[in-house]
Amino acid sequence: xTDTELRVSKIENGTVIDHITGGQALNVLAILGIDGTxxxxxxxxxxxxxxxxxxxxxxxxxxxxxxxxxxxxxxxIAPAATxxxxxxxxxxxxxxxxRPSEVxxxxxxxxxxxxxxxxxxxxxxxxxxxxxxxxTYCDTIIRESIAAHxxxx
Amino acid sequence: xxxxxxLSAKQLSRGDIEAVLDRAAEMAADPGAVAEAHDxxxxxxxxxxxxxxxxxxxxxxxxxxxGDTIDMGSVESSSVKKGESLADTVRVxxxxxxxLVLRHPSEGSAKLASEFxxxxxxxxxxxxxxxxxxxxxxxxxxxxxxxxxxxxxxIMGDLKYxxxxxxxxxxxxNFDASQHFVSPESLRLPRSVRYDLHEAGAQVREHTDIEExxxxxxxxxxxxxxxxxxxxxxxxxxxxxxxxxxxxxxESARDDLTVMHPLPRVDEIAPDVDETDHARYFEQAHNxxxxxxxxxxxxx
Numbered sequence: 001x002t003d004t005e006l007r008v009s010k011i012e013n014g015t016v017i018d019h020i021t022g023g024q025a026l027n028v029l030a031i032l033g034i035d036g037t038x039x040x041x042x043x044x045x046x047x048x049x050x051x052x053x054x055x056x057x058x059x060x061x062x063x064x065x066x067x068x069x070x071x072x073x074x075x076x077i078a079p080a081a082t083x084x085x086x087x088x089x090x091x092x093x094x095x096x097x098x099r100p101s102e103v104x105x106x107x108x109x110x111x112x113x114x115x116x117x118x119x120x121x122x123x124x125x126x127x128x129x130x131x132x133x134x135x136t137y138c139d140t141i142i143r144e145s146i147a148a149h150x151x152x153x
Numbered sequence: 154x155x156x157x158x159x160l161s162a163k164q165l166s167r168g169d170i171e172a173v174l175d176r177a178a179e180m181a182a183d184p185g186a187v188a189e190a191h192d193x194x195x196x197x198x199x200x201x202x203x204x205x206x207x208x209x210x211x212x213x214x215x216x217x218x219x220g221d222t223i224d225m226g227s228v229e230s231s232s233v234k235k236g237e238s239l240a241d242t243v244r245v246x247x248x249x250x251x252x253l254v255l256r257h258p259s260e261g262s263a264k265l266a267s268e269f270x271x272x273x274x275x276x277x278x279x280x281x282x283x284x285x286x287x288x289x290x291x292x293x294x295x296x297x298x299x300x301x302x303x304x305x306x307x308i309m310g311d312l313k314y315x316x317x318x319x320x321x322x323x324x325x326x327n328f329d330a331s332q333h334f335v336s337p338e339s340l341r342l343p344r345s346v347r348y349d350l351h352e353a354g355a356q357v358r359e360h361t362d363i364e365e366x367x368x369x370x371x372x373x374x375x376x377x378x379x380x381x382x383x384x385x386x387x388x389x390x391x392x393x394x395x396x397x398x399x400x401x402x403x404e405s406a407r408d409d410l411t412v413m414h415p416l417p418r419v420d421e422i423a424p425d426v427d428e429t430d431h432a433r434y435f436e437q438a439h440n441x442x443x444x445x446x447x448x449x450x451x452x453x
Contacts, residue, residue, distance in 0.1 A: 113280050115261040120238050122265055129348075137261025138282055139345040 009043060014062045016084040016091075017074065022047045024077045025057035027147040031073050031106060032061070040064065053080060072100035076107075076133065077147045099128050107133065107142070108151035114138035124151065158267040158274040159452065162285040162320035163349065167327035174293050176447035177440075184217060184443075187450065192219030194453055197250030199225050199243065200277070201233065201257040206416060207277045207287065210441035211254050218446055220453075223249055240269045247272045252453055255279070273452050281314040281343075287415055288320035290444040291374070294437040298411040299371040301328045307366055309335040310376030310396055310421060312342045317415040318376055319346050326353035333366045334359045337392040340378065363396070367406050373398070373431075375414045375421050399423035403431055413437050 020028055025044050034040055041062035050056035057078075065085050074081055075097035085093035105123035109116050116124045116137050126133040132143035142149055159165075180187055196215040200208050212222050225231050225246060233242060239262055243253060247270040255263050256277040263276035263283070278284045295301070306325060312318050312334050322342070325332055332355060334342055341359060342350075350357050360366055367373070378396055383389035397420060398412065414422055414434040426432050 111260060113258070113260050115239070115257075115259040115265045115279075118239075118259060120265055121240050122268070134345065134348075135261070137264050138280075139260070139343075141345050141348060143344075 009060075010089060011041075011043070011060045011062045011086055012089055013087050014060065014064050014085075015066050016086060017059045017061075017066075017078075018056070018082045018084060019050065019053060019080045020057035020059065020074075020078040021080065022053065022055035022057055024147060025059050027077050027150055028057070028059050028074060028081075030147075030150050031077070032066070032070055034061065069100075071095075071097050073103050073106050075099045076103065076128070077150075102127055102136070103133065106151070107146070107149045109135045109138060109140055110142060110149055111135065111138050111140040114140065158263070158276075159285050159448070160263045160267060160274065160276045161283045162288045162323040163283075165285065165289075165324060165327070170289065170292055170324060170327060173289050173444065173447050173451060174296055176450060177289075177293055177443040180446050180450070181440075181443040184446075187218055187446065189219040190450060191215070191453055194218075194220040194252075195250045196220060196222045196449065197225070197246045197253045198222050199246060199253055199255045199257075201228050201239075201255075201262075202278075204256050204277070206438050206441060207256060207284075208254075210438075211275075211277065211286075211445050213442050214445035214449055217442065218449060220449075239266060243270050243274070252449070275448070275452070278316055280316070281319075282316050283320045284316040284415075285320050285324075286445060286448060287317045287441075288324045289448060290437065290440045291317070291321050291413065291415070292324060293440045293444050294413060294433055295372055295411070297440075298433055299409070301330070304328060304330040304372070305333070305370050306330050306372045306374060307333040307335055307363065307370040308374045308376070309363055309398075311340045311378045311382065312336040312376075313340040314379060314382055315376045318374075319343070321374065322346055322355075323349060323353075326350060326355045329356070331356040332358070333370070335361070335363045335366065335396070337361065337378075337396070339388075339392070340382070363398075363402075364405070367402070367410075370406065370410055372411045372413060373406070375412065375418075377414075377417070377419055377421055393420070397421050397423065398426055400425040400429055403429060406431065 043060040045058040047055045081097045084091045104125045125136040134141045243266040252273040254275045254277045260280040260282035262279045267274040378393045380389050411433050412431040
């Protein structure tokens with residue numbers, strides 16, 4: 001058992017999100033809508049040593065298997081992440097995140113003059129570019145600090 | 154041209170543009186031929202911010218096609234003042250009209266409106282975003298005066314917030330035009346427009362001084378530097394004075410240079426330019442009627 005595994009205990013059923021870009025674990029939780037108020041059992045390791053990334057974050061969520069949509073959105077801030085689905089303490093599925101073509105209702109547009117920032121009955125929608133994302137309504141492109149624009153309730 | 158809505162110049166192909174301009178030329182040559190073409194149609198004018206040229210030319214265009222317009226009036230006198238959402242407003246008005254023309258201060262407003270109605274939405278300016286019908290009349294003016302072959306266009310002024318600039322830049326990529334953008338550093342083209350021009354493989358150069366490129370231009374498109382965008386009045390005055398065209402400056406331009414402006418102008422084009430053969434901005438404004446007639450004819 002490695003030092004990393006010792007810091008974050010095994011889960012029985014749920015999802016382990018590994019190889020998250022260092023420092024992004026809390027943003028991953030935001031994307032998943034986990035803020036601790038719903039009683040989920042969550043373990044978080046931040047900036048732990050990683051052969052592949054140097055430093056990485058790791059999130060283990062007990063009793064919840066992520067949807068493909070949630071996994072896709074994670075790719076925006078953690079493109080190297082791996083998703084491990086755990087059942088009865090065994091990893092039964094393991095896959096990398098992939099970039100979606102569009103994300104809806106996850107990011108808020110940084111353009112204060114964008115119609116999506118007003119009281120209109122629409123969700124934000126962003127096209128995923130090679131580098132960054134682009135608001136489908138006002139065309140604003142976000143390249144840096146995408147996580148700062150996460151607006152999951 | 155088959156589009157349900159006209160939201161952005163990005164959706165216009167060269168074929169679409171030429172279809173509108175050809176139809177506009179036919180209508181300009183013989184307006185009587187279409188005097189009753191749409192006599193059973195109503196156009197809804199939804200202007201959430203002030204407009205003179207765009208609103209009046211749509212109004213004139215629809216009436217010259219035999220149709221009529223209904224106008225929601227000023228924001229102050231409408232339900233918007235009571236807090237009604239744009240989505241609700243356009244859903245109500247679509248029940249009254251066969252198409253909607255929308256001018257709104259927020260970027261993306263026309264796209265949002267199009268998602269809530271089944272009638273065609275024509276974007277007549279959404280904040281600093283797009284103004285595609287202005288672009289069609291700009292292109293009509295360019296075709297009439299300079300043609301589209303080996304075209305070199307200079308676009309000067311507020312490139313950051315200028316929606317007419319954004320739409321025109323996108324549309325010109327259809328014609329392989331060489332585009333020169335002239336502005337203060339603080340008012341350069343936004344990242345999204347530069348991205349699209351790059352993706353389209355457009356020939357683009359950026360400058361801070363018009364004299365660097367003036368003598369190479371077929372068309373100079375001037376826009377107003379918007380005082381309200383500057384946090385510091387002195388900073389505005391410093392750059393605004395540098396982006397002013399006058400007859401003396403144009404002496405170094407080609408004789409056949411076409412000078413355009415979407416209007417209104419403040420002081421970026423001196424009155425003495427009006428008397429030169431370069432001035433085409435009033436003709437450009439007048440072209441709004443046949444071009445919008447053609448557009449309505451093709452979309453309704």
